[in-house]
Amino acid sequence: MIFSELGLGPEVLRAIEEKGYTQPTPIQEQAIPWVLQGRDVLGCAQTGTGKTAGFTLPMIDILASGRARARMPRSLILEPTRELAAQVAESFETYGKHHKLNMALLIGGETFTEQVKKLDRGVDVLIATPGRLIDLFERGNMMLNDIKVLVIDEADRMLDMGFIPDIERIVSLLPKNRQTLFFSATMPPEIRRLADAFLQNPREVTVAPPASPSETVTQAMVLVQEQDKRKALRHLLRTEDVKNAFIFCNRKRDVAVVQKSLEGHGFNAGALHGDMPQHKRTETLELFKRGDITLLVCSDVAARGLDVQGLSHVFNFDVPLHAEDYVHRIGRTGRAGRMGRAFTIAGPEDGKLVAAIARLIKRDIPMIAIDGLESATFEEGEGRRGRFGRGRPPRGGDERRGAEDRPRRDERPRREERAERAERDDRPPRREEREERPERPTERERDRAALSEARREPPRRDRDRRRRRDEDDDDEPVVGFGDHVPAFLLRAARPRPEPSGGDTSQEG
């Protein structure tokens, strides 16, 4: 099968040819003809299967006739992350180069003015993340009742990220008479239910990933002490023939730490996570794609969907918390039939997570040792991360006692100095200048604070989610806490002791 047999127009075909493609992927081959006929499509496919072009190509063709009116976009594509949205925009630019389609990319983290201007000019293709779309809609910057084609991409990921209430709201604003394309990598019942609600008599198109990661990705794991993980990573980076790699961390904090550490050791590493300013995210990804940065330390913002061609390696600096994420992460390499290598650095506490991954992928990940680094072993049972902090006493008790008689490094002398100054100036010392630390709340005050914390109204989005859940299982009686406040609530709301500089574990 070649592209010209799918029914696409000459301009689109020319753009495809100029890009150097001749053969459609299975998902494109199956989906494009139906989309061109105006049918709804339910696509079960992951990124890397050519799914994006599977909907952008026929959409360009469909939208070629007709013109958009100001503030009345003609099509809408919803994406879970900003990077994915930008990627789809690129696809429209590449294949729509011989059409004059107006496109707007509505994502957070960027100024409104440019996006509003585009809407005013009229857009044929609107690509958006849900938050910014709703924001702009509520500000009255657009109408959604002229949408002819709706695409919901990565639906299962939207579900994971709690976007479904937003998606339902957006869909409720669209005309009933429209074409809907719905894509998801997996089809759990919840997603199936949504598809039933959004689609009319859809054609189902399912493609397996080109090759399951276990075939093209060589996997290995090292098990070391927590404090040796960076060393282990450096060793792997030096001994492996790394062309370019993602290095995944579980926390944004650690993304920054690992990136700095690598840079300090002379590696060419950038960082990517959701708390970075958008321009930084875009810029870093661009540098990485160009090869100016060879290592990208990232959070799971990059775990799915991002289509960076030809990663030679993926490193998991942390074992992912959810086994499916392991599959998504290592799936960034070994794409399109190429070989890739994936290394996971595990710590002694990760036994459970590793077992869950092995169960999911139905095989064990081979363990390798690192020269000059002692291998660790997995802890038995629940470890210190078990339910109520077995193994390590909860913070609080020791620190509280210590605060009375132990000067806290740096702060205490300075505070004394300031108190003296206040005395000289003959004015009452400000709170931070007072000798004694502010009084600790009594047990009862803490309980009261915790209660009011727990009762406070959750933010809007959470409230919506909760309401939906309540609707779903309304036959379940709601049981309150009564007068009893469980210990974990109090613990969660207790003010955290400030970091105390020195190593307190020696003293307690």
Place this chain on the structure above:
DNA sequence: AAAAAAC
């Protein structure tokens, strides 16, 4: 144990 997405 987290991350993502609106200001």
